[in-house]
Amino acid sequence: MEGKNETPVSEFLFLGLTNHLYQKIVLFNMLLFVYLVTMGGNLGMVTLIWADPRLHTPMYFFLSHLSFVDMCSSSSIAPRMLYDIFTEKKAISFVGCAIQSWFAGLFVGTECFLLAAMAYDRDTAICKSLLYTLIMSKRVCAQLVVGPYAFAIINITTHTTLAFCLPFCGSNTINHFFCDVSPLFSLACADSWVNKVVLFVLSGAIGVFSCLIIIVSYVSILMTILKIQTADGKRKAFSTCSSHLAAVSILYGTLFFIYVRPSASFSLNINKMISLFYTVVIPMLNPLIYSLRNKEVKGAFRRKVQKKHFPAGR
Numbered sequence: 001m002e003g004k005n006e007t008p009v010s011e012f013l014f015l016g017l018t019n020h021l022y023q024k025i026v027l028f029n030m031l032l033f034v035y036l037v038t039m040g041g042n043l044g045m046v047t048l049i050w051a052d053p054r055l056h057t058p059m060y061f062f063l064s065h066l067s068f069v070d071m072c073s074s075s076s077i078a079p080r081m082l083y084d085i086f087t088e089k090k091a092i093s094f095v096g097c098a099i100q101s102w103f104a105g106l107f108v109g110t111e112c113f114l115l116a117a118m119a120y121d122r123d124t125a126i127c128k129s130l131l132y133t134l135i136m137s138k139r140v141c142a143q144l145v146v147g148p149y150a151f152a153i154i155n156i157t158t159h160t161t162l163a164f165c166l167p168f169c170g171s172n173t174i175n176h177f178f179c180d181v182s183p184l185f186s187l188a189c190a191d192s193w194v195n196k197v198v199l200f201v202l203s204g205a206i207g208v209f210s211c212l213i214i215i216v217s218y219v220s221i222l223m224t225i226l227k228i229q230t231a232d233g234k235r236k237a238f239s240t241c242s243s244h245l246a247a248v249s250i251l252y253g254t255l256f257f258i259y260v261r262p263s264a265s266f267s268l269n270i271n272k273m274i275s276l277f278y279t280v281v282i283p284m285l286n287p288l289i290y291s292l293r294n295k296e297v298k299g300a301f302r303r304k305v306q307k308k309h310f311p312a313g314r
């Protein structure tokens with residue numbers, strides 16, 4: 001093109017978030033804190049659900065998978081980022097970059113679809129409460145967990161394959177802190193419009209599909225709650241889905257913002273901040289959302305702690 005060296009790129013370089021030492025120190029500590037809270041909170045959630053028979057219900061089965069996905073998505077990004085903050089040359093190999101973008105995309109995608117499956121679960125629990133245990137059999141629960149992984153694998157495998165089949169030569173600096181699919185497009189030396197169209201259409205289609213499941217579930221939940229006569233009954237029904245509603249609003253709110261924003265209207269730094277939020281901060285929030293507002297989780301936690309300090313028989 002401009003007589004640049006046209007040798008194929010064998011590694012990528014991250015630009016990172018900041019160059020100031022002070023900001024680096026603050027960022028490192030914050031990120032380390034968030035990552036440790038994420039791992040601790042989600043691991044605690046999985047352990048609690050696994051150990052307490054009272055939490056062996058479909059909702060908590062899904063929640064334990066959500067926690068697992070949160071740990072994985074955070075781990076596919078945060079450790080590498082922590083390592084890179086103080087490294088001068090933030091290089092990642094071509095293959096390493098493909099692997100990171102695949103795993104990061106897999107877990108973020110799975111989280112979206114898992115939240116849709118959980119909306120269906122809440123819908124069944126509230127609107128068809130008498131048939132709930134019948135409908136949510138072990139088999140259906142397993143399908144509702146495998147489905148999200150399958151959808152996410154199809155999505156991310158398509159995008160990653162298409163992106164890494166592009167020819168890369170010349171510039172190899174990714175203006176991002178992890179290997180995401182779309183920042184690679186501008187580095188390719190061929191036209192990437194096919195990738196952009198596929199990204200827009202496929203992500204849009206499955207995004208709309210899972211959004212629709214959530215919206216339909218919540219409309220039906222709302223109609224059921226409105227039909228309940230007593231205020232107490234209304235509050236009880238709502239409380240079983242309020243945590244999920246909070247989790248959905250935060251994740252889908254963020255993704256929607258990313259998807260609909262005109263890409264030119266924000267600086268790249270804002271885009272990076274938003275990515276940081278949904279890849280690193282949201283995985284930390286889910287266990288907090290589900291434990292703070294939830295009597296069952298708090299009760300299970302108390303029982304575990306009490307058992308340890310005051311063994312049975314007192």
Ligand SMILES: *[C@@H]1O[C@H](CO)[C@@H](O)[C@H](O)[C@H]1NC(C)=O
Nearest residue numbers: 105109155159181203206207
């Ligand atoms: C599909 O993968 C792309 C690329 O990582 C991602 O931006 C998008 O959010 C994913 N779509 C869904 C619905 O998970």
